[in-house]
Amino acid sequence: MEEANDRLAEKVQALSDIELAVLVCLVAEQHCIIEAGKESINDVQAELKLVASNVFGLTCAVLDCDENTTLDDFGSGILVKDDGEDYFGKNNGRLQGEFSSKSGSPRMPDRRISKSPRPFSPLDSRRIANIVVAKDVNQASLQVQIQALELIRGKRNFTRTAVHAAPKPFLFIALNSTGTPRLTMHLNDQFSISHHHLVNDGLPNLEDLQEQALASEDGASTSSVVHTPPYAPVRDKAQAIMLPPEDLTHLTTLMSQVKISPEVRAYLYNIVVFMRLHRAVAGGISAMATRHFDTIARALAPLHGLDYMSPSLVALAARKVYPHRIVITAPENERSMQWGSSLEAVKAVLEGVTVEDVIEEVLQSVEAPL
Template identity: 45%
Template sequence: MADESLFETIHDLSDLELAVLLSLIAREHCLISTPQDGVDDLIEELQLVQTESSKPPFPSVASKTFGLNSVVVHCDSSTTLDTFASSLLVAHPQTPGSFTPLPNIRSESYFSARPRHYQLPSAGDSSLRIANVVLAKDLDRAPHAVQIQALELLRTRRIFTRTAVHAAPKQFLFVPVLAAESGGEARVTRHLNDFLFLAHWHDPEDGYVNLEEAEDGGVDDETASTGSVVKARVPGAVTEALISENDISHLAKLSQQVVADVDVIRYQMNIVSFLRMHRAVADGISPAATKHLEQLARCLAPLHNVDYVTPALLSLAARKVYLHRIRITAPEKERSMQWGSKLRAVEAVLEGVGPEEVIEDVLEMVTAPL
């Protein structure tokens, strides 16, 4: 299992940091949402921000916790494909001889009208590459074509610009950051939505650990509480990432060794079956969601210092995997209407029901193994 120091570090992480960590372990992508008035603070918590004033960069989930660079892509109804693609890139210095051109792309490829030849940058030049963490703010407001381009980026791990094709780095995380009053309201276009590994809704009342630490000017080593989740930091000092790439690789390897008892597998299948048959669910539950449910449960196990899946881990995984995927049916399309139910009665039953309520209802109905 994970060594004791790493295990203690993981238990000190915030919910936002845990959502990012689980996505990095699984090499998948996540959706994070919060109420409209908290989006900017959420972005600052997740992204390394350099303000217009002389303040130093804020410590962020991406940079401070995981040692990754990040970009914010601001989306709206006027966002174009070229703007979206170019916004993903950051400058990356190359050492002489370290640059390897990408292979030629067949003209039949997606967004095919692109150059097929690339030049090596001269010594000392900087090349552009996709950032490790891409925070797509308000991606749900972007045109459908832009959201499909984002899906293609996640599927192929590369993006086309007017002059080149850029491959995603080994550690790559794409995070739509959306405004929503609840986790069940946050979603992007259907196929992209189903491709996303998990969803997390952040309550502003839970606070922003890294942002608050930066605004306080850092925490002194002598005054930092040993039980606090805020790590000691000296303003302007260069600190190592709390969780390195090697730590993430180690946790990923441990997750692949996690086992599940047949009773736990049966419990998992029962959860999926009950969700598919729930009267409030429209369009069913996709196979991709079932795969992600098992994958997330296995990724959670090493974080809890066990090498097997428990019913509690499956319940926790279900709350994160299905939050953004469940669509509530319209009352007139609820299945009991085919058998003579009254529309007003069905409307009363479905009133106030969202994905959160459906998930909790199913977890209460399905009996967990002892």
């Protein structure tokens, strides 16, 4: 067991920032927001697709959103070709029963099974991808964002011809451009972490693909007999995925066994209280954010080879869970204005304050247990 954990720890240490963000969400069974500059967002999109196939061996669907995206566009954009083992397949009979039990009709599953083992396949044999990358979903209409919210919460999507259930594992990634509007409040709160990708962080999978393509072109130009397809090395690499599903399952099991001491638990909730009471925070901190805070802190422990939650992991989780949730209040709405504070003084205090500043100030204000 220890050898397996050490092997997983070595794999985790070799991952890039984007790969780590995806891994944390897959282990915690949560979803994430990734932000990138407008000039690099297409490259990040390509990198995420390569991460899904090369690192985790999962299917990936990319959905380009804008203000003209319709519900039909969303419903079809998250689907991939069925491999024969979807939600209604014979390998998922238990899940089919769970779905039917939630509908409140105990005899309906028997009638459906007697007609066809996969009732919706004649109309649409595609299925929802394991990883859905919704590019610029924050710029889509309210109806599309509500549909994304229903997909995340209900694990299924309704189209005109079928009901598509989300597979397991399932990860929804909102890939947004830096400086663009925020997601709607309820959808934004469903994402457990956010990650801002900097150009200097690099895109290792995309860079490897480009190097292999250049090498293939050079080889083709020096030989008129042997022609190597540029994407063949990528397919070979995908066959030996870095973190297969069994590794994800093992990490999820380790996460459920993570222990937390009373002192660390108090530290975690003190951070939540200080975050809610910070004068620069508008709208407070939601209960969903607190649940995600605890979940992500637990998910980080096995990735660091620990079976307990440490204060440093709690602080790291806070830096990932809260950036996309905190809204800096306007000076006229700052709470001390109710008690007669000067508007000019409040403006001076809040000038230049960022979300990152608020998080770091809270972490410095709360004493960490020894």
